[in-house]
Each structure stands twice: as structure tokens, then as C-alpha cells.
Amino acid sequence: MKRRMRFLLALLLAVSCVTLGGGTLKDLPADREYPIVIRHIVDPRLPALSESEFQDMLDRCKGYIHEYLGYRVSFFIQGNQSMQAFREEVKKLDELPMMHELKKSLLDINSESDRERLSKYTDELVSSAPETTLRRHVPGFERYKDRKEISSHLYRQYVEKLRKIQSIKTSDGTRLADAPYDVTLTYPFWDMALRHLKGAHFIFTNTIMADMEVDIPIYVALRYGITTGLVEHNIHNSYRAAGVIFTYPFLARDGFFVSERGKETPAELATDVIALYATHEFGHFLNHFRDYYDHENCIMVPAHDLDYYRWYRDKKEKKCALKHEKLKMF
Numbered sequence: 001m002k003r004r005m006r007f008l009l010a011l012l013l014a015v016s017c018v019t020l021g022g023g024t025l026k027d028l029p030a031d032r033e034y035p036i037v038i039r040h041i042v043d044p045r046l047p048a049l050s051e052s053e054f055q056d057m058l059d060r061c062k063g064y065i066h067e068y069l070g071y072r073v074s075f076f077i078q079g080n081q082s083m084q085a086f087r088e089e090v091k092k093l094d095e096l097p098m099m100h101e102l103k104k105s106l107l108d109i110n111s112e113s114d115r116e117r118l119s120k121y122t123d124e125l126v127s128s129a130p131e132t133t134l135r136r137h138v139p140g141f142e143r144y145k146d147r148k149e150i151s152s153h154l155y156r157q158y159v160e161k162l163r164k165i166q167s168i169k170t171s172d173g174t175r176l177a178d179a180p181y182d183v184t185l186t187y188p189f190w191d192m193a194l195r196h197l198k199g200a201h202f203i204f205t206n207t208i209m210a211d212m213e214v215d216i217p218i219y220v221a222l223r224y225g226i227t228t229g230l231v232e233h234n235i236h237n238s239y240r241a242a243g244v245i246f247t248y249p250f251l252a253r254d255g256f257f258v259s260e261r262g263k264e265t266p267a268e269l270a271t272d273v274i275a276l277y278a279t280h281e282f283g284h285f286l287n288h289f290r291d292y293y294d295h296e297n298c299i300m301v302p303a304h305d306l307d308y309y310r311w312y313r314d315k316k317e318k319k320c321a322l323k324h325e326k327l328k329m330f
């Protein structure tokens with residue numbers, strides 16, 4: 001899922017692309033096989049796919065990419081990397097001006113003034129949204145008496161649920177968002193890591209992106225800041241793209257996720273559901289499709305809540321026959 005458009009960043013990026021000799025996305029012909037290097041980054045405190053499950057998931061993903069997106073790919077898996085080692089690898093990005101820009105929108109849930117900023121932002125977001133958008137994204141839209149009621153509900157839910165997520169106890173007794181892992185739950189960390197990723201094209205990681213931010217679209221606010229996957233421009237590789245899938249929302253056994261996911265995915269389909277969700281991200285990466293919200297049974301419609309099994313069944317039922325526009329830049 002492409003998370004947002006920032007005009008300032010687009011401008012910064014345009015400048016950096018000029019210096020790198022062009023960054024627009026080139027159409028990838030479907031008559032050849034594309035090698036994709038995969039990295040598995042592991043937070044040792046959280047449940048992860050075993051090596052055989054990981055391989056099984058990638059085999060399924062490869063099949064789905066051909067079936068849903070029309071591309072043949074071969075995956076090359078790098079050895080597992082610990083989250084701490086990855087943090088070290090990308091630490092130098094902290095000094096870049098773009099990181100500084102991105103962090104301006106990142107809020108601290110424990111700061112009263114930051115929560116106030118979120119509350120104001122949510123008011124603006126809801127009051128300026130077209131009614132069709134609210135109808136599409138806000139569950140039980142008809143039950144609210146006005147937009148103010150929607151935005152205050154959205155704000156309260158965001159804070160309450162994100163708090164729950166960030167304080168989930170992990171296997172070593174620390175909380176999910178305890179330092180030094182706090183930063184690895186945030187959008188600026190992953191967005192910058194993907195832009196500058198070297199040696200791999202696509203990351204699978206067993207953590208989650210869940211943070212408090214302004215300048216986000218309404219569907220991210222409605223998911224309490226959770227993002228399941230992201231594809232971003234990459235300044236180094238020939239695809240000019242890099243992606244990440246977060247597997248914690250699928251694999252978490254904690255009560256919050258179990259209840260938010262709704263009907264639990266049968267164990268034998270766990271890798272298949274992740275594989276199909278990853279296919280959505282490869283639709284950005286390979287086909288350069290954008291997200292859609294109004295297509296039916298469409299692989300390019302992201303999950304709007306944490307019920308991934310429902311999302312999966314919907315995409316397996318039939319495929320979308322509508323036309324999908326190709327982006328020139330993410």
C-alpha cells in the first residue's frame with residue numbers, strides 16, 4: 001500500500017532523481033523472468049514464520065504473482081537479518097533532511113500536545129472528506145449524527161487501539177514499542193529504509209508498522225496507524241522500487257489481534273494469506289498499480305481492517321476485470 005502523497009517530498013525526490021539520472025518507473029515487459037532478492041528481518045521477540053514456512057509462503061507468492069499480476073519472478077532469499085543489525089545498517093539515514101521532514105508528522109502518543117495535534121488533524125480530515133469517501137471507509141457511517149461525532153470517535157479509537165498495540169507484551173517481557181524497537185514501528189524508519197535499501201529488493205519482517213501520525217489518509221487513521229505493507233521509490237536498484245511486508249498483524253497471537261482479525265485464518269492457509277497479501281504489494285512493485293477502493297474482488301484494494309482472512313477470500317472468489325492505471329512514480 002502506498003501510504004500517502006507528500007508534495008514537498010515529491011519535490012525533494014524529483015531533485016534527488018535528477019542527480020541520479022532519472023527515477024521514473026519504466027514499464028516492465030511481461031515476456032521475461034524477474035529476479036527479486038528477498039530479505040527476512042526478524043525481531044526476535046515476536047512470532048515469525050519458520051524457514052520452511054517462509055519458503056512455502058514465497059513459493060505461493062510466486063504463483064500468485066503470475067496468476068494475478070502476469071509476471072514471472074524468481075526469488076533469491078538472503079540469510080535472516082536481526083532487526084538490531086538492520087537498525088545499525090540504516091542508522092546513517094537519520095541525518096538526512098528527508099528523514100527530518102518525515103519525522104515532523106510523527107507524533108508521540110504519550111504527549112498531550114501531540115494527541116491534540118492528532119485530534120485537530122482528524123477533525124480536518126473528516127470535515128474535508130467527500131461524503132462518498134466517508135461512506136466507503138467509515139464502518140456504520142449512517143449511525144453517526146454528524147461529522148464531528150465521526151472524527152471524535154475516530155480519534156479516540158486511534159489513540160486507544162494504538163496504545164493497546166504498542167503495549168503488547170512480547171516474548172522477552174518487554175512491550176512491543178519499548179526502546180530500542182520503538183523506531184522500527186514507525187513510517188519514517190521504513191520509508192527511508194526502502195528508499196535507500198541496497199542488496200535486496202523486498203523485505204519481509206515479523207514486526208508491524210503502527211504509529212501515530214498526521215498527514216495520513218483516512219483509511220490509515222481508521223486502522224489506528226497500522227500499515228501491513230509498503231512499496232516505495234528506491235534510489236539504487238534498477239526496479240526503482242523496494243517493498244516491505246509486515247507479518248506481525250497476521251501472526252500475532254495476542255488477544256487484541258485475535259479479536260480484531262475476526263474469523264481466524266485456518267492454520268494450513270496462514271502462509272497462503274500472507275502470500276496473497278504480498279501479491280498486492282508486488283502489484284505496486286512490478287505493475288506500478290496504485291491502490292483502488294471502489295473495485296470489487298480486486299487484488300489492488302488493500303485490506304481496510306485487520307480481517308485479512310475475509311480480504312483473502314474476497315480475492316480468491318474472483319478477479320477484477322477493470323483497467324488499472326500504471327504510475328510513473330510512487
Ligand SMILES: [Zn+2]
Nearest residue numbers: 001002291302
Ligand atoms: Zn497498496
Ligand SMILES: [Zn+2]
Nearest residue numbers: 295298320322
Ligand atoms: Zn481492480
